[in-house]
Amino acid sequence: MDGGKFFGAFRACSGISDAVVLNHVPVGCSWGAGMFKTVSNQPDIRHACTVMHEREIVFGGENALKEALVRADRLYDASLLLVVAGDVPSIIGDDIEAVINSVSLKKDVVWVDAAGFQGTMRQGYESALLSLADLMKECDRIQKSVNLIGLCQDDYKAEADIKEIKRLLNGAGISVNCVISDCTSRELERAPAAELNVVIGQGYDLARHMQKEHGVPFIEVGYPYGLAGTKEFVDSICQHMDMGYDLEKDLNTEPFRKVYLNLSELYGTPVSVIGDFHAKSLADFLDRELGFEIEVLSSVEGDPDQFEQDVKGSNTTMLFGSSFEQKIARDLKIPLLRFSYPVFDQVCIYDEAPYAGIRGAVCLTEAIINAIMGFGDKLENLTMV
């Protein structure tokens, strides 16, 4: 299920950790996007809303935006205001640029045109990153440094995954200059200092823009799930930077040996996977490293009804997706492992338990086995209800 352009833009903007995001939308849109974000980091409420009601729809939302800009400027201790304009202002033709220019504010303001009906969540993300690119400044190159583009703070396991990816790259002698978008405005401003942009699934438009404007080349990589996926990830970056580094020596297969019997039993398990760009990389891990059979692999931009129909018509015994897949999993009485946005019925607060990288491969394998082993009890409860 795709949240549309507004959600993508909101996610990109809210990743700037010292900025205030001002959603120019009716309250429901703002609440929805914010809820998915704050579920695992509840004090991080840096978003405000113009709360467009019927009055703003009929008479225009420019006054409400003006008032909200002034208030947000006064109330939040932040240097940057990011205005995300959603469906309603786009339909009624609010002149966002003119409103921003009409007020004198202490904070810098960037705005994103993000009418949900104009495109997918991914397009909203891409377009917001391009708007944020205006904040970037020319700066001296930092050798052996990369930017990671395509990540969001509200991705499931984002904090732990980014920590693990940084650990792996640091081990290879590479520093992470900026994670886009999970960075401060200062880090974003200095993003052009990186030697290479590493695009993970999305953010291509920004990477192309930075190549053209700042001369930062980019490569595209899959999400580093599993040992093989992680090795490919690190190898691609090292290769591009002419760094002779072999991750092989860091690969520790000991934890997998501990569950050898479980893994043998699970070999050939038919599963289905749905998600954003993470899905393909996860399916590769399940297929190549755990020996699962991928019955259905689908993108969130596809038809959700078709996915449900395909899964129900397959031999799927385990599902990998987001919280939205609960119903299919319940209908089929099979376990669901959440890995893709949005996850709003679980929290992930431990930043040492990633799904990405070498440590992530262990955590992911453990989570899969436990989801299957514990499922008998859950099923009993489900049946009793």
Added chain:
Amino acid sequence: MRKFCIYGKGGIGKSTIVSNMAVALAEDNKAVMVMGCDPKADATRNIVGRRIPTILDAFRNNGPDQMKLEEIVYKGFNGVYCAEAGGPEPGVGCAGRGVMTASEMLTRHGAFDQINPDVVIYDVLGDVVCGGFALPLRNGLADDVYIVTTCDPMAIYAANNICKGIKRFADRDEVFLGGIIYNGRSAINDPSIVDRFAKKLGTRVIGGIAMSGIIPKAEIRHKTVIEYEPDSEIANGFRVLARSIYGNQDRVIPEPLSDDELDKINEDIDELLKERENVAI
């Protein structure tokens, strides 16, 4: 309750016709209510004698819960109840949504229950530009629609477009075309042109209004013709038209004309214009 709406090209005389028909029906001891659905909010000015505050003014100033019925419905000449939807300033917001909001507010604050009118007339913006201005065509708000047109090609073109909107809702049994109102105030005054247009649509000309100098005189004084010159021929014309529409039972799903069919009507108008020029020479 008899409910109908009047559509037609901008400036065609809708408000003149609506206000005079409303006053005429009130003379027949009917409780009449007029709702103006144009953001310009001037449909009822000649009934009340001045512009009245609009429903959306009250909505903006007091919010949806605090407004009072007496702030949105005003009594005019012959006791006709008048309400104006109003709307945003030109170029901002959504006037179409405004019509919908105003209509909801009118119902929510008991206008129909408390006033219990025998007749409700909707006076709508010149064209069905979006869903909001099609509101009177939906949800059973009106039984039928009457379109005002002159012999001018653009007026006929607009009427044909409006029929496309009516057809959409008539196919769903929500509203029907009741007929065409002929306004003789144009360069060519030949009722047979509009007769033919009406027949092609599948309906008829239910009545007409002749050109009259009394109309602008009355309107300059913010009065209806019936109030200003009650015994005039034109005042009687409005009375006849009002009664025809009130009693009309012939309702059709219109069949809008194709561009080619409209061009044929335009050729006839062109011929008449040439004839007139020749006579003048």
